[in-house]
Amino acid sequence: MTNPHATIALHPSSCTSCMLCVRECPDWCISIEAHAEPDPDAPQYSNARRPAMKNVLDSFQIDFSHCLWCGICIELCPFDALFWSEKDMVSGKSRSEVVYGIDELAASLPSAKRLDGTPAPQLDEPPSGRRKKS
């Protein structure tokens, strides 16, 4: 039997490092490192005090040794970057094996679904939640 909530998948290019999931996770098991750099795609205004910035994700970790599988991070992510995935349940012999980084979390994308049941975007697909540049 497959478990639709076996693990959590991250679509890295959808994540804006907004920190909401990190701050709302009741178990403090998500941690993010990110930096800001000028956003080349943003409109440029001559009177802007500083250039429009965008956050770039450097690392994203979920420590599954603490995770409650509560799904709060998935439900609240405003950019649709986190998904439930059917991939094998997280397991490991030591704690370090169950701390997943970007690559491990993205590896769960193929069997990940949005909350409405449609398939999650794959690694080579563009961000799902952000407005398209017009």
Place this chain on the structure above:
Amino acid sequence: MTLTTQLTGDRQQDGARWIDVAPENWHSLHAELQREGYVRLEWLASVHEGDDNFQIVTRVTDVDVQSPVMVSMHCDSSEPVTLSDLFPIAQFHEQEARQLLGVQFAGLADGVAFDAPIAGHPLRRDFALQARLDKPWPGAVEPDAQARRRLTLPPGVLAEWQL
């Protein structure tokens, strides 16, 4: 079902009847419900609301486990009276509340719910959790250091816990 015990609230919500009652009527209301056929106490839960304020909720049903009634009261830690004379299972839940929250139920038998040494009352909101002191809050990271935002603080961690 009309109840003769004085109620402070009575409403229908989420498929159950919710009754609010003052602490002095807590026991008599449950006795009346039991006489009316509500013979199953499914659970009793206690919540700390800060300072010396608690909410205690029970869920009672009839033998067919139909038409559940939720009974709730707001009280301080010394006001509750045990329901264990009416519903034996209440003893476990009340001992749990006494051990983890420090709520005293008048008439409750001595004993503990969990046979483990527990220092203090860890389910109280003002109880400093070691896990919250040992690890820095991951949410303090601010990717854009130049963005002037309001300082965010870890939820549920009181300022006086910070070392």
